[in-house]
Amino acid sequence: MSAPQVGVHESRTDAYLALLVNNSSSDNNISTSSRTVREVSYQDWGRSANFTRAQGAERLDYRLFVSDDETEHPTAHIVAQIGTDGTEGVPGFVHGGLTSTLADTAMGNLAWHAGYKAFTANLNVDFRAPLSPPACVVVDAKIEKTEGRKVYLSADVFEVQEMQDGTLARSNDVVAEATSLFIVMDKAKETAVTTPDTAPQNGASTPRVTNDDIRDHTSTCVASVRETLFSPGWSTIEKDYLKTVWAST
Ligand SMILES: CCCCC/C=C\C/C=C\C/C=C\C/C=C\CCCC(=O)SCCNC(=O)CCNC(=O)[C@H](O)C(C)(C)COP(=O)(O)OP(=O)(O)OC[C@H]1O[C@@H](n2cnc3c(N)ncnc32)[C@H](O)[C@@H]1OP(=O)(O)O
The missing domain is CATH 1.20.890 (cAMP-dependent Protein Kinase, Chain A)
Structure with a gap:
């Protein structure tokens, strides 16, 4: 496989995806180091006015993957492009809240895809290295354990870097390490949440704000x-x- 050449930063996400997809059998499935995962389309979320999806490609764009195999230990993965438009906290550096959001999003989606209709109750993030926009990152999330309605998850964020020869490589140095506790909703509260299976599909007549x-x-x-x-x-x-x-x- 020839490694993709990357001329501009904005193409890094696609180029990194191409790198992964080239290692696998189908366009919507990629092989990570240990397993095959399938892409989750934003369209699957029905009418969800998702916060992260409102950011726009110049700010934040990402693709989400979940492991599709029947396993007790499912994983979720995000490949994200963090742009330069309003992504900074300390000038020159990506806002930690954005990094935290990506970790939360990976863990939250993993919980839901594993069948836990759960909310983030607690989120801890250790920021290990600064990120400068534009950046391309990979987030790996997994379920650590479950206890009744409690779902404990973790997520690691790594930067995808452009090597001197133009190839892309995922850094082994972690940018941020997150842990979280998600609590599965009370049955009584479930009806208040629009889940993909109950949401009207595109073109829905539900009034939007x-x-x-x-x-x-x-x-x-x-x-x-x-x-x-x-x-x-x-x-x-x-x-x-x-x-x-x-x-x-
Ligand atoms: C193939 C098709 C698949 C279809 C699915 C497709 C797509 C997926 C769809 C959607 C994806 C969804 C999400 C993913 C996206 C992004 C992720 C972002 C997620 C969020 O953005 S989410 C918003 C922020 N989040 C909140 O808005 C929560 C506000 N909050 C509350 O709503 C309540 O606070 C709640 C519900 C959390 C708990 O309330 P509650 O009344 O139900 O439970 P209660 O308080 O009784 O606690 C029960 C036991 O948890 C312990 N406990 C509770 N909280 C704790 C804490 N913080 N630390 C340590 N322990 C805690 C207690 O100590 C007790 O423990 P014990 O039982 O041992 O005594």
Whole structure:
């Protein structure tokens, strides 16, 4: 197999996927180091207005895979492109919340695909190395154990790096290590959640919240918070503070 050449950062996700797919038999299945996994299409989520999918390709784009074999130890994998548009926390570095979100997303999807209709109750993330955008990362999630309604999971995030000869390689150094506790919903609460099997498919007639609705709601929310919580001098203090921080970077 000839390794893909990568000229621009934006093509890294596809190139890394190509690298994986070339090692496997079908387009939608890839071989990871230990097993075959199948891709989960976002369309499978019905009308879900998924937070991570609202980011856009210049910010965050990813593909999700779950192990398809009947196993007691299923895994999920994300290959993600983290763009340069609004992804930073400390200037020059990917916001830890974004990395945490990817880990949470991999673990959450794994839980659901394993049949646990569960919510994140606890999420711990150890950030081991900084990431600079644009970056391509792989997330490997697994279920550690289950106890009644409790599902304990873990996820490791690795960077996919471009080698000097232009080939892509997954770094062995972990960027972040996450552990989580998901709690399976009470039966009584299940009906409140739109799951893929009950969600109307594309073209659904269910009214959606529009961007205008959201903007209206946000400005109302901001205005009321300012009125009730902050002194009139708040915005000046904020600007001065930001100027100081910016000058020191
Ligand atoms: C082939 C087709 C497949 C179809 C599926 C396809 C696609 C998948 C679809 C969707 C994918 C879905 C998700 C994946 C995407 C992204 C992942 C993001 C996930 C989230 O973004 S999710 C939002 C954030 N998340 C919340 O919004 C939770 C807010 N929260 C609550 O809603 C409650 O808090 C809740 C429900 C967690 C528990 O409430 P509850 O009343 O049900 O349970 P209760 O409190 O009784 O606790 C029971 C036992 O858990 C222990 N316990 C509870 N909490 C603990 C904690 N934090 N630490 C340690 N222990 C804890 C207690 O101590 C007790 O333990 P014990 O039984 O031993 O006493």
